[in-house]
Amino acid sequence: MVSAVEQIGVAVQGAGTVATEHLKAYLRNPHCRVVAIGSRTKDGATAKARQVGLDPGQISIYDDLDELLARADLDALSICTPPSRHARETIASAQAGKHLLIEKPAATNPEDLRAMAAAVAEAGVRTVVSFVLRWNPLVQAARALVAEGMLGDLIYVQTDYWHNPEQSGYPGAKGRLWRATIDAILSGGSHAVDLARYLMDSDIVEVVALETTALEGLPQPANQIALVRFANGKAGKVSACTEPWIPYQFNIDLLGSDGGLRDNRFYSRKLPGALDWATFPTVLPNSGLVGHHPFQQEIDHFVDCIREGVESHVSLRDAVNTHEACFAITRSGRAGGQPVTLPLPRPASSGPLPPRHRGGEAAR
Secondary structure, three states, X not given: OOOOOOOEEEEEEXXXXXXHHHHHHHHHOOOEEEEEEEOOOHHHHHHHHHHOOOOXXXXXXXXXXXXXXXOOOOOEEEEOOOHHHHHHHHHHHHHOOOEEEEOOOOOOOHHHHHHHHXXXXXXXXXXXXXXXXXXXXXXXHHHHHHHOOOOOOEEEEEEEEEOOOOOOOOOOOOXXXXXXXXXXXXXXXXXXXXXXXXXXXXXXXXXXXXXXXXOOOOOOOOEEEEEEEEOOOOEEEEEEEOOOOOOOEEEEEEEEOOEEEEOOEEEEOOOOOXXXXXXXXOOOOOOOOHHHOOHHHHHHHHHHHHHHOOOOOOOHHHHHHHHHHHHHHHHHHHXXXXXXXXXXXXXXXXXXXXXXXXXXXXXX
């Protein structure tokens, strides 16, 4: 735990679009100071510093993570590199005693996820996995309605991540489906899986999934749909579709014994005079642009966890279930809809992913 008057020394590893938002948020937080930026090249890190208004001569620039982690004045690190690098960087940072904010997905396979979780647990550092939509105003309103009992007992949750990056004008998105290294549900779709857990307030224990595509030969599944069963016995559906040519859409539906919510519309028997859905103005999560997301609230939460010595509600330990559910959805989809239970078996008994089913074969 850091004293109330001591500033936290922070750095960002990575110089992409999301690193910009992390840096801006750290710079606005009075309890921390940016001491360094790391990237694959010093030129990239220097350019990122200038982009957010930092003088590269006043902070340190690194192209070697081990050198960055050796700094005695570094307390916390945001990992904003490509997902394939997260495991090595998380483990090294935890072993160096640094608190961690890890961009999603935190890991790309179950083995790396387990190794990361073990390293963090052994080091005793604070972690946040960047499921930033937990701070979206609509999500916070939905959680408040549930907490106040306006929907009664939740029966069903549905969350959908529908985002064609090229259609939405996402930077560098042209041809992205053909360059994908991870599937839709683990990429942006992990937001949908995480929010289903967060809104139901229960872990996922079983999935049944299918995958489909209109384009032949894509390297990863572009459209994945799954039924999920929660530890509390309730059910839900999550989907991630990155192929349809439509504007970005993130659907949130909750059904309860006393009412329901569909995005920013809700209905409740506890409002006896209501004749139809009531609409409340709020900020919906219907943008794939990184700058639209509530990174300031997420960074402030991370800093508070460090200063107060408490575990986050979206720590790496919590996020293990979200990631395992994503891996299970892919496993089930490739097996043509076979149920997969969680937690996933250890590597010795799990075996490799089966070949992908295509078209109607998956339904037979």
